[in-house]
Amino acid sequence: LLAGQGFSVDGQNPTAVRLPFYPLLLAAHRLLPGVAQHIQQAMIFSHSLLHALTAVIIYLFITRQLGGTRNAGLAGAGLMVLFPDSLYFVTRCFTENVFYFLLVAYVYLLARSSGPGGRPWAVGAGICLGLSLLTRGTLLYLPVFALGVLVIGWRWLPPIRSLAIPLAITFAVAGLLILPWGLRNQALSGHFFVSVTNSDSILYK
DSSP: OTTSOOSBSSSSSBOOSSOSHHHHHHHHHHHSTTTGGGHHHHHHHHHHHHHHHHHHHHHHIIIIISOOOHHHHHHHHHHHHHOHHHHHHHTSOOTHHHHHHHHHHHHHHHHHHTSTTOHHHHHHHHHHHHHHHTTOGGGTTHHHHHHHHHHHHHHHOGGGGGGHHHHHHHHHHHHHHHHHHHHHHHHHHSSOOSOOSSGGGTTTO
16 A cells, blocks of 8 residues: 555456555554664554553443443453454454454444443444444444344344434445545446445345
8 A cells, every 4th residue: 555556466467355544554654753674663662552441431331331340341342352353463464453453332322322422423333234244244234133133132132222313324324434545446347346344244235
């Protein structure tokens, strides 16, 4: 990307094997003064920061949205911080670091959006969802699952109805974010798609 060769693996052939958001973050780090020579250390620092922020969001979700005690919030955040897989990913340039943060932020913002004045929270949730889809395609079929939950729970679980409009907003915002990537792939391959790797692609191949 920084060499002006477009989004490709070998600098010649455009690719969609890798989703764009994490490589763009790597490229942005390399643009910082003095970071290019220490990119591994810089990414570990950024991963650690996201790791800590994820724990903070978990604490807020437990204490504010679930009504848990302060100790319950600290326990949930602590479990996330000390979870072996999370600690492993912090020291590696893997997409999981960014994806976990965006996923937890999405859930928290979506929960906040169900209350009064929740539409700005829904927009924020949509941004997190869209960026997560440009990081890993794991949540690509979340709208289908969410629609099923709404249909089933509309009658028997009335509180779910409050999520209908926020979910619609989040999916619309996320769709706008991933649209340019899908159009780019369509222009290059003749097919509109977001991801061609991992389990999410199996469902539509």
